Amino acid sequence: MNGTNVTITPSRVAGTARAPPSKSYTHRAILAAGYADKTTVQDALWSADTQATARAVDLFGGSVERQDGTLEIDGFGGRPGVPADVIDCDNSGTTMRLVTAAAALADGTSVLTGDESLRSRPQGPLLEAVADLGGEAASTRGNGQAPLVVTGPLSGGEVSIPGDVSSQYITALLMAGAVTEEGLAIELETALKSAPYVDITLEVLEAFGVEARKTDTGFAVEGGQTYDATGGEYAVPGDFSSISYPLAAGAIAGDDGVRIEGAHPSAQGDTAIVDIVDRMGATVDWDRAGGTIDVRTGALEGVEVSVEDTPDLLPTIATLGAVADGETHITNAEHVRYKETDRVSAMAEELGKLGVETTEEQDSLTVHGDESVLEGATVEGRGDHRIIMALALAGLVAEGETTIRGADHVDVSFPGFFDMLAELGASINRA
Ligand SMILES: O=C(O)C1=C[C@@H](OP(=O)(O)O)[C@@H](O)[C@H](O)C1
Numbered sequence: 001m002n003g004t005n006v007t008i009t010p011s012r013v014a015g016t017a018r019a020p021p022s023k024s025y026t027h028r029a030i031l032a033a034g035y036a037d038k039t040t041v042q043d044a045l046w047s048a049d050t051q052a053t054a055r056a057v058d059l060f061g062g063s064v065e066r067q068d069g070t071l072e073i074d075g076f077g078g079r080p081g082v083p084a085d086v087i088d089c090d091n092s093g094t095t096m097r098l099v100t101a102a103a104a105l106a107d108g109t110s111v112l113t114g115d116e117s118l119r120s121r122p123q124g125p126l127l128e129a130v131a132d133l134g135g136e137a138a139s140t141r142g143n144g145q146a147p148l149v150v151t152g153p154l155s156g157g158e159v160s161i162p163g164d165v166s167s168q169y170i171t172a173l174l175m176a177g178a179v180t181e182e183g184l185a186i187e188l189e190t191a192l193k194s195a196p197y198v199d200i201t202l203e204v205l206e207a208f209g210v211e212a213r214k215t216d217t218g219f220a221v222e223g224g225q226t227y228d229a230t231g232g233e234y235a236v237p238g239d240f241s242s243i244s245y246p247l248a249a250g251a252i253a254g255d256d257g258v259r260i261e262g263a264h265p266s267a268q269g270d271t272a273i274v275d276i277v278d279r280m281g282a283t284v285d286w287d288r289a290g291g292t293i294d295v296r297t298g299a300l301e302g303v304e305v306s307v308e309d310t311p312d313l314l315p316t317i318a319t320l321g322a323v324a325d326g327e328t329h330i331t332n333a334e335h336v337r338y339k340e341t342d343r344v345s346a347m348a349e350e351l352g353k354l355g356v357e358t359t360e361e362q363d364s365l366t367v368h369g370d371e372s373v374l375e376g377a378t379v380e381g382r383g384d385h386r387i388i389m390a391l392a393l394a395g396l397v398a399e400g401e402t403t404i405r406g407a408d409h410v411d412v413s414f415p416g417f418f419d420m421l422a423e424l425g426a427s428i429n430r431a
């Protein structure tokens, strides 16, 4: 399907959208179930990225069977076996980081690779951590990027790692550390960015009966633990990074209101998007107990937002800022440059094609908003799901036609994204 272009013309949106299940929780649940005996994972996200983690569990000797939204997972017997093939993590950073640490538990060598985007993302600090703990971990090109060759087993110990590149290194080490002999003490060399993602990890570990904790200087997990979900079942909550798109669509173009279902509170930092659209001037009502959010458009105004904890919201906030009046200043954004693309530059350049002015600095993006200047154009999805979805939002209000090239990449986290937008009333043409 690579290469599908989508054309959007100005549309108002209304109706009900359902949040897809959380990608972050699903990755962790699949791998935790791999460490466990048998687990039923309900409401799992089945997207290109989560399928990459399922493939890794298969290659470690487990099995993942899917029936609709439910995954029946047989574990790989406590510790991963040596894979019979290269592990292809495709486009998924989470898979590559979590699986690198898991591979370091196997009694032999694993090889990990991914697509061009993933092979340009930073893995060096995690490779060094594995090596410091007594495993072997190398980048074949010696540049800290995949392909990676990882040899275990490591037995645990103390390790230090930077906190400002990717929180996924911490998640990876905590999940693997629980089944080492000695356990792990992880010291952070710099303050942790994307911190709520480690909270998600601690929540999933707890649900699988594994104890891990924050310490004064980082995190720690005892070794010799067994993964076992209560009753052999685990249910995945809705995804707030994905919810940001229908929420922003409602804030931008939802005069008659949009309702989002499946929006129960969880550890996701990206729940911050509810407050952000509220602060910008949309009318928002989140019924936490019922798991619904109602949003209606308002006169949007620019805001200042730090994305230190919520990097995946940057593209959505940038589009909201383009439509709002005045400046939207997105700060603490340097780590957003290490994603599927450099999303700070990607949003500045692609919004620029639609007539939007932005100012880019190393760790911030300022969007000079003015809905009246947005004019349709052909923009590049850059193989990045969040850039595609954020540009689709801009297409709802840009005058004329907005064509997004390579739009099928939404299957990484939100396979039904364009169907959802069309059901809300957006005028969408796929070619
Ligand atoms: O652990 C996770 O599930 C994720 C952590 C974040 O990455 P970083 O920790 O690299 O910022 C986030 O951007 C990514 O989409 C998912």
Ligand SMILES: C=C(OP(=O)(O)O)C(=O)O
Binding pocket: 049, 091, 092, 093, 094, 095, 312, 339, 340, 386, 413
């Ligand atoms: C950065 C993302 O994911 P990952 O790091 O797993 O590729 C994302 O989903 O926006």
